[in-house]
Amino acid sequence: MDFFFVSLPLLLLLFIIIYSQIISKKLSPNSKTNLKAYPFLGHIPHLLKHRHDALEWISTLLSESPTHSIVFNFPFHTNGFITSNATNIEHILKTNFSNCPKGNHTISFLEDFLGLGIFNFDGDHWNWQRKVANYEFCSGSG
Numbered sequence: 342m343d344f345f346f347v348s349l350p351l352l353l354l355l356f357i358i359i360y361s362q363i364i365s366k367k368l369s370p371n372s373k374t375n376l377k378a379y380p381f382l383g384h385i386p387h388l389l390k391h392r393h394d395a396l397e398w399i400s401t402l403l404s405e406s407p408t409h410s411i412v413f414n415f416p417f418h419t420n421g422f423i424t425s426n427a428t429n430i431e432h433i434l435k436t437n438f439s440n441c442p443k444g445n446h447t448i449s450f451l452e453d454f455l456g457l458g459i460f461n462f463d464g465d466h467w468n469w470q471r472k473v474a475n476y477e478f479c480s481g482s483g
Contacts, residue, residue, distance in 0.1 A: 376402065376411070383414035399423060439464070 378384055391398040402411050403425045410424040424430060433441045442463040443451075455461040459470035 378414045381416060383416055383419075385415065388413070400425075 376384060376387060379386055388395070399411070403409050403423065408424075409426040410422065410429060413421040413423070415421065424433075443461070444463075448461050448463070451461050459467065459474055462470055
């Protein structure tokens, strides 16, 4: 009876690890760039390994990717998306901007760096900031 109570959690843990490996391989668009996602850790080991040359490393990954986009997996099913594809950038920043919000977490995280201006807002407040900036840049004053 004790063996059952000890082996059941171990079997469950083994199942979770195998399942997460299968899911990460099926969903990972980074398979051509050899960027392996680890169970429970995602891509954090890769990011830590390349913390000193992150810009060059990410640029290399983007250039090797067929879509010129990378999805980084983090613990708790959190993902980060980086792209250098001009079509994706236009879609995110112009065509479909309202469907790609920064969210409160990102805005509060970047507030010390970006302040409360046009680069750190979404929705109606961003639209208002954009109109003010557009007036300043397009008016004849100055």
